[in-house]
Amino acid sequence: MKETLQVIKHEFIHMVKTKGFVIITLIFPLIALVILGGYQFIQRIDAQDTTTGIACVGYVDEAGGFDDISQTVEIALIPYQSPEEATKALIAGDIREYFVITPEYVSTGRIDRFTLARELEIPGSTRNEVRSFLLNNLLQAYISDEKLERAKSPAWFTSTRLDETGQISPEQGGVAGVFLLPYIFSFLFWLAILMCSFTLLEGLAEEKENRIMEILLSSISTRQLLLGKVIGLGIGGLLQILFWFLSGWFILGMVSTTVGGMFIGLEIPVRLIAFGAVYFILGYLIFGTLFAIIGALTPTFREGQQIAFFIVPAGGIPLVFAPFFANNPDHPVTYFLTFFPITTPVSSVIRIGVGNISFWELGLSITLLLISVAVLLFLGAKVFRTFLLMYGKKASLREIIRSLSQA
């Protein structure tokens, strides 16, 4: 036991100190900071535009009847008699832009707009104010102010999720809550599992290639070595996920006031954290053991990596199915991906996030994972002993089968 602890300590420190681990751990929070920081920066520029003073916008009324500018507040509308006059004012810098309400406006809706600026689209404030100005002048003679206000914005939607019993569901939230968050979470979750598993594969291959394996095995058993490695690296991966989680939470808290309320009201469900940890450990055990077996069977890290790359996409398939899971909780494909051990961890985490996985599914998928891990560990320990010391030689299928039946 003491020796297993030493291996755990050694592997953990060894992993945490590698450049790759540090970079991957820091890069996602950094990317998030850069993206959200950039968003905030652009917003501030936009905001500056409007706060430097109310923009003056000219217009020429060729249709007639558009003369009430009293309700326009965010921009100052200045009427001109002709386009030529307006152009002069534009060139002189008196106005930022002007538009012409064409004679056939009522039947076509055509508005000609002129500006000196290069721009991607009409600034939001101008567009809204001009629309509102047009509506006012079109309708105020016929309907009440209240109805006019409603015509401008006919519907404010508020959505509430109900659960199966008709009660208000505890998990509310917009696009981010239903989809984006589980998606990001399960992606990072998947990445951390892979990171650990690859470190395990790399470590075993290094020990094999460096020939240190035999020195290790002269002190401790293959079981202690395997266990120590798997646990040591697993703790590293768990810490990585925890760091991502906390930094994500912190960054979101910092910016949620500015990012248009997309993440407002977003609470990471406790269920996601608790089961996330369980699935991380089991998922990592599945992949870790699989990779360890590959590491034992292949002579070099490169060859091991090549085989491992066939398994990696298989585990990540559920990421593609995330939207599908949200809409089809009872589809056979959903069931298959939830219960097939390789895809279980990511599928389940997505579905917990989406909130449509039932308790029996959680129970069954965890049971199946546990059984698979046990079987893999059992087979792994057998293969391990035979092949860890086989240097520079690829194991043939016959030898593998023989080692399984003998050891």
Added chain:
Amino acid sequence: MSKSADMDTVNVSRISKSFSSALVVDSISFDVRQGEILGLIGPNGAGKTTTIRMIMDIIKPDSGEICVLGERLSAITKKRIGYLPEERGLYRKLKVIDSLIYLASLKGIASHDARNRAEELLKRIDMLPHKNKKIEELSRGMGQFIQFLASIIHNPQLVILDEPFAGLDPVNTEILKEIILELRNEGKAIILSTHRMNEVEELCDRIFMMNRGQNVLYGELAEVKSKYRNNSILLELEGELPHLEGITGKHDYKDHIELFLDKETSPYEILKQLTKQEVRVSRFEVSSPSLNDIFLQLVEKE
């Protein structure tokens, strides 16, 4: 348990091992006693490393029994063995001192004690200034020394060294030989495996010679040498070699000649004849066959 087994550190009895129908070790038996160096010698592919791996319980024998320190190898007895494998390496990115401490910790040594002992050993081979270097910064020979130190850092009762001199320069080879003899004098049992038989002659108390998985010779080095003496003398002299009685053959070498004596003649009688004829002799040596020669003799016989 018999009394002799009590004294034996290792007791190997009739072990065999085959890999995919090739018999690599064929029913061999030997023992190693405290305070002795047993030379496990033989050419490449003789089955030495497989034998050692079976002693270390890395490979299971197909048949036969192995007793180490009075019992079948257990996790506890493993801690009392120091093992330098033939295939060896270290973590390239790890510092010298950390490598030693980690490997010692796997043998159950507390890290504080391991550090003291590691520094003591590094000092012994004048490598203390390198303790904070990474393994990859060391020369090959230095790295090999570090591995050797790792195999004795926990003060083991039994030390198994598989080709310890491979890749070492003559100076380092001498230092290593010195340390191995010191370990023997401390009462440790040592198994020294090598295919360079002549290199270890002066170290071994007993030898166990293997060829193609089988034991071909086993016993005290001195006894073996006298048993395989081919009754010849090596001679260097000035002038022509006069006629001598009792000579059956002669072999000329660049700087000396070897004379083969018949069964009735002893080296002393030849010396008497030479003095009588007033020959100026600058070298007179009773030839003792090297382990290599003995091995070749044995193999040719087969």
